[in-house]
Amino acid sequence: MNNTNTLRLTEGAMMTAFFAVLLLITVYVPFALIVTGFFLLLPFLWYGVKHSIRASLVMFLASVIVTGIIAGLIAVPIAVAYGITGILMGWMVQKNIEKSIIFLISTLVFVISAVVQYLFSILLFEINIIEELLRLVGESVERAITVYNAAGIDTGNLQEQFAQSLIAFETLLPSLLIFSSALLVWIMMIINFPLVKRIAKKDMPKFDAFRNLSLPKNVIWYYLIILLTALIASPEQGTMFAYALINLQFGFELLMVLQGLAFIHFYGHLKGWNKGLLVILTILGVLINPLTRILGIIDLGFDLRKRMTEKK
Known part of the structure; x- marks a missing residue:
């Protein structure tokens, strides 16, 4: 029994450290998120497949605390989103739930996590990510329009198209959030499930053709x-x-x-x-x-x- 507990604690510490390294690379290395974002789920999924939900939650809490210490509060929502999704996936794999159901539930959890992160950034840091993104895009377009005007190019249609695109983006934001979350979860499952199967020697569910x-x-x-x-x-x-x-x-x-x-x-x-x-x-x-x-x-x-x- 002691050996089992020791193994569980050791593997939990290893996965927490692995996640911390991935997170540090994601936060501090420019454009690393393009690659590391697909693997942040892996430590939680691997641990969740091998151990009980109670042990997985302990590992999740340890990862959140470590994240807050090494990367600051602004990175905590990232750990929460990937941690909850990965642990839930691992638990559902243990219960032999169909992969399509795992995908749907994980997507829903990831969407909720994204919304919570958005509210978290507004309430705690008074930063509206969407407004900041639209502002940056608007400034880029204005600079481009200035250059075109200086070159004698008519930008009337460009300004109108940009205004319509902004309206469409703001209107379709909920659908785009769901679609992008579903796509990300699907890619993460394609990448991480075979890795967990090979490393943990566990049978993983497969999508139907x-x-x-x-x-x-x-x-x-x-x-x-x-x-x-x-x-x-x-x-x-x-x-x-x-x-x-x-x-x-x-x-x-x-x-x-x-x-x-x-x-x-x-x-x-x-x-x-x-x-x-x-x-x-x-x-x-x-x-x-x-x-x-x-x-x-x-x-x-x-x-x-x-x-x-x-x-x-």
Whole structure:
């Protein structure tokens, strides 16, 4: 029993130190976040897979304290976001929960953590990250416009496009936050799950093939209801109702694009296309997403995959 406790404490200290090193590199090395951001989850996931949830929480608290000491309070939200997500992932792996469910729950936790970090920065440091970002972008655009004007280039359209882009960004911020969090969690799972499997010698859940991805049938009806509501109600721009409606529409459009891409992979598998061609078609599908979205609607609404499978 003592040996077990000693091993648990030793591994907890090792993972805490490993996370501290990664965090220091992330905070103090310029642009390191582009790489290290995908591995900050690893110490918590590895420890969470091997040990109980109680031991994992102790390791998490130790990491938060160490983070506050070596990097300051401003880095604590980073430790909280990655720590909670990693420990939760490890616990769900222990419980043999499906990888798709792990992905959805982890994304939700990461989104909540991001919102808490945003509120934390405002309340404690009186720093509004979004406003600062928009200010910096605005200053960059103003400098560019000044240069263009000095060169005799008309910037009237550029200013209008920039103003519209800012409005669109502020309006779609909730959807963009969810989408970016889901993408980050998905990439972290792809990178870290094989590493944990190799290092910890634990079986890790796998995603089903992307070609088999299919949304519930109800999704298309929700999407149609939102579209009809937007057409009939014509909400006034700037109201909370319009704000919610635009974000819902954008979110469901992304889901339809995902459905369309999954159908392309299904059809390619059915025809025996090579992976290189599927990669090219996926990129084209993202670039011409309106057509991909229509394909996803048709696939979901008319059971294209079932019909094609039965026909074959």
